[in-house]
Amino acid sequence: MYDLSCADVTKRFGNFTAVSGVTLDIPSGSFFSILGPSGCGKTTLMRMIAGFESPTSGDIRIKGESVIGQPPNRRNVKMVFQHLALFPMMNVGENIAYGLRCRGDARSGIGGKVARVLDRVGLPGVEDKRIEQLSGGQKQRIAIARCMVLEPDVLLLDEPLGALDLKLREHMKIELKQLQHQFETTFLYITHDQSEALVMSDNVAVMNAGRFEQVGSPRELYDDPRSGFVAGFVGDATRLAGRIEEVRGQEARIALEEEGGTVLGRLCDDSRVGDAVEIFLRPEAMTLEDRGYASSLGGTVDSLLFNGANSRILVRTGSGHLIEIADRAQRQSLSEGDAVTISWQPDRARVFAGREV
Amino acid sequence: MGRDAGRLSLILLFAPFALWIGLLIVLPQLGIGYVSLREKVGIAEYEIGLGNYADFFGEPIYRNTLLRTAWMSILVTILALILGFPVAYYIAKIAKERSRAALFLMCLIPLWVSDLVRAYGWIVLLRETGLVSSALVSLGLIAEPVEMLYNDVTVIIGLVYTVILFMIVPLVSTLQGMDDALLEAGYNLGGSRLTVFRRIIVPYAMPGIVAGCIITFMLTAGSYLTPILLGGKNSSWFTEQIYSQFITRYNWEAGATFGVLLLVFTSLVVWFGLKLTGQSLATTVAKE
Numbered sequence: 001m002y003d004l005s006c007a008d009v010t011k012r013f014g015n016f017t018a019v020s021g022v023t024l025d026i027p028s029g030s031f032f033s034i035l036g037p038s039g040c041g042k043t044t045l046m047r048m049i050a051g052f053e054s055p056t057s058g059d060i061r062i063k064g065e066s067v068i069g070q071p072p073n074r075r076n077v078k079m080v081f082q083h084l085a086l087f088p089m090m091n092v093g094e095n096i097a098y099g100l101r102c103r104g105d106a107r108s109g110i111g112g113k114v115a116r117v118l119d120r121v122g123l124p125g126v127e128d129k130r131i132e133q134l135s136g137g138q139k140q141r142i143a144i145a146r147c148m149v150l151e152p153d154v155l156l157l158d159e160p161l162g163a164l165d166l167k168l169r170e171h172m173k174i175e176l177k178q179l180q181h182q183f184e185t186t187f188l189y190i191t192h193d194q195s196e197a198l199v200m201s202d203n204v205a206v207m208n209a210g211r212f213e214q215v216g217s218p219r220e221l222y223d224d225p226r227s228g229f230v231a232g233f234v235g236d237a238t239r240l241a242g243r244i245e246e247v248r249g250q251e252a253r254i255a256l257e258e259e260g261g262t263v264l265g266r267l268c269d270d271s272r273v274g275d276a277v278e279i280f281l282r283p284e285a286m287t288l289e290d291r292g293y294a295s296s297l298g299g300t301v302d303s304l305l306f307n308g309a310n311s312r313i314l315v316r317t318g319s320g321h322l323i324e325i326a327d328r329a330q331r332q333s334l335s336e337g338d339a340v341t342i343s344w345q346p347d348r349a350r351v352f353a354g355r356e357v
Numbered sequence: 358m359g360r361d362a363g364r365l366s367l368i369l370l371f372a373p374f375a376l377w378i379g380l381l382i383v384l385p386q387l388g389i390g391y392v393s394l395r396e397k398v399g400i401a402e403y404e405i406g407l408g409n410y411a412d413f414f415g416e417p418i419y420r421n422t423l424l425r426t427a428w429m430s431i432l433v434t435i436l437a438l439i440l441g442f443p444v445a446y447y448i449a450k451i452a453k454e455r456s457r458a459a460l461f462l463m464c465l466i467p468l469w470v471s472d473l474v475r476a477y478g479w480i481v482l483l484r485e486t487g488l489v490s491s492a493l494v495s496l497g498l499i500a501e502p503v504e505m506l507y508n509d510v511t512v513i514i515g516l517v518y519t520v521i522l523f524m525i526v527p528l529v530s531t532l533q534g535m536d537d538a539l540l541e542a543g544y545n546l547g548g549s550r551l552t553v554f555r556r557i558i559v560p561y562a563m564p565g566i567v568a569g570c571i572i573t574f575m576l577t578a579g580s581y582l583t584p585i586l587l588g589g590k591n592s593s594w595f596t597e598q599i600y601s602q603f604i605t606r607y608n609w610e611a612g613a614t615f616g617v618l619l620l621v622f623t624s625l626v627v628w629f630g631l632k633l634t635g636q637s638l639a640t641t642v643a644k645e
Contacts, residue, residue: 052541072544079545085538089560098556099546150546 001064003028003186004049004077004154009058011044018044019055020210026154026188026203031180033189033197035234036207042190045207046156049188050079063153073102078147079156083163084139086131092118092142093127099150117149120182136164140172141179148183157189161196173199194234198222206230226268228352231280238281238323241354244273252351254279256297258319264295265349276354283312283326285348288340296343299323301334315342386620392613409614419598423618426595427626429509430577433516437524437573438566440517445528445565446558450537461529464522472519476586479515480506483587507589515587520576524569531565532558567636571627578623595619 002025011019019041026032034042047053049060051072059066067075078099087095096114105113118124121141126134134142140160147155157176161169177200180187191197197204198218205215206229214226225231232239242254245262252267254277265279287293299315302322311327313334323342334340396408413419448460467475482488483505490502505511539561543553559566584594599619602612631637 050541050545052544072541073547073549077545079542081538081542083536083538085536085542087539087542087557087560089557089563098543098548102547102549102552146546 001028002026002061003063004188005061005064006045006049007059007061009045009048009055009060011041011048011053012056017210019048021058022207022210022212024205024212024215026186029184029186030202031177031187031189031200033191033201033204034207035191035194035197035204037233038192040207041210042192042207043158046079046158046188046190049154050077050156051075076150076152077154077156078150078152079158080140080143080147080160082158082160084143084160086139086143086146088131090131091127092129092131092134095131095142096127096146096149099146103150113149117145120148121145121179137168137172137175140164141175144176144179148179148185152185154186154188155183157187159191159193161191161193169196176200198234204234206233208233225280225350228278228280228355231350231352232278236283236324238283238321240279240281240321242277242279244271244275244277244351247273251346252277254351258321259297259317260319261297263297263349264346265351266347267351269351269353271351271353277351278354280350280352281323281344282348283324284328286323286325286342286344288313288315288325288334288342290341291343293343293345295346295349296341297323298339298341301336301338301340303336304334315340389613389616392609393617395610397610409610410618412611413614413618419615422593422598423595423622425593426578426619427622429513429516430574430623431626433513433520433577434524434570434574436513436517437521438570441521441524441528441569442562442566444521445525445532448525449529449532450535464525467518468522472582473586475519476515476583479511479518479587483511506587507591509588509591512584512588512592512594515583516577516580519580519583520573523572523576527568527572528562528565531562531568535561563636567631567634567638570630574627574630575623578619578626 004024004026006022006024009019009022010017022041022045024032034045036042044053048055051067051070051074054068059068061067062075062077087098090098093111093114096117097110100110100113114127115124118126121144123138123141123145126138126142131139131142143160144155161172161176164172173196176187176189180200189197189200198221201218203215204218204221206213206221208229214221214230216224221230221234225234231237240256240259240263242256242263244252244267245255246253247267250266252265252271253262254265255262263279271277297317299317302314302316304327305312305314309328313325313327315323315325317323325342393409394405394407395403396406398404444464448457448464452460470478480487484490485502485504485506487505489505490499493499494502535558539557540553543557548556579596581594581596581600584592585597588594595615596619599612599615602608602615
């Protein structure tokens, strides 16, 4: 039994297809993210689930029942808006009580429910505060509490962390995940920030141009992307363009377009000899040490970026391309301008058919 | 040096406003207040006292005219709010970006024409030999021409038409500041259309509603041309009393007294209105 399913949902605005044939099933109590660049249709999809738009075709089911034609105020999906949309003319308690009062709860029970949900989001006793007295993170929690007090089947979150500063965002990622565990409610989270999606989600759908490119766990998306778009969008990757010279089993020999020379990679789709392809290299898949890997590329050290465990070495190739390499050892021995050789195991470089960019 | 320059520019910027307020509003009002306290006891002989005010309260027709003016102004304000709100909502929230400016301009167009000409426009339409009356006769809907001027309904229609713009403008500007997400959140959390209107749109628009109501009420209570031209002798508008004291009877003392009373009374009505709706100037009009 799925809390939320979409079957072949399509939405067109005039000639423009915003969402095209999206199918998804979200199991109860899981944290599901839709990850995609702005304009990919993810917000439209969410608005259809909430009932603010109706799909051109396809079906949306909540707890197994179709909600097509049901107005937004009758659906038991609640939404945390991008800018939270807390009601500025009401205090915190009234904001949370709004939904309960709309539902027709007995006046006597409302106070207790509000107090309990505030307790659960870790802000007990703030009922009488005005919205503008709260900090960014507190507003976030109130927006979630305002939805959760209604015990929705699914909670939709539309990039709610976008307005926060970086430090708070990092903190809220963890907190959101904990809240989701605590409430055991299905969360559908929409974001263009891959780190948010990867950190919090049980499953992620990568969306591009109105379609789902791939649905899977964060690890699958990172380690086993199914398309060039996913490989480039999820996680850091250096992208090099080239043309296939030779295919041997899974391995392809590719002549690089700009850098010259040939490198090896694992062919991930049905490209053939002569096709234009892209090679995606994760920073941690490459090394500057001589480990006898079969594929390599020369360059000079451009700069050393220190960022604790995330330190990087930027290497400039002959054609001016910058390649990011993870620097786990945080080597002191290199300095800018040194000539180096980047090498990698062929099966850790992914090769996909070239896309028009 | 920097601070002096800052202070100088503040003074320079503030000066025109202070002069305007001081010379054109405060000073004349003080003068009026002074004249109203002057009792005429002989030719060019005056005493300071409250006799003029006693005269006002002693004469029922004056009191009743003031009360009637206030009631009708309140009615006009309420009608302007009821009619203006949907218009403002349409302009601010429903109309497309491009047509918004055009719609707003269409609301402003009546201001191109002077009050006087607009009032005469109504007269042309509504008098016994006017367009509406003759059209109804020629359509056979009524047997004889009817006089539609010189009654309270016409005065109220004319006043609503004159002041509604001043209701729409502040409403549009407050409603424009409202994030559509607030409405969607209102529906999403289970609110019906009525709930969203009552608990979200109206409270959000409150500053605009209060500002619009104060402006339209003050303008209506202080208006002269429209009630006189459309209401004729029956209009019994308080400004007409002031005019006749000053000009017809040349009784400046009584006229000044009426002027002060109109100001005090309308201010009281506004204050009472704010109390009644639980608003204050600080939380509505002056709110950012």
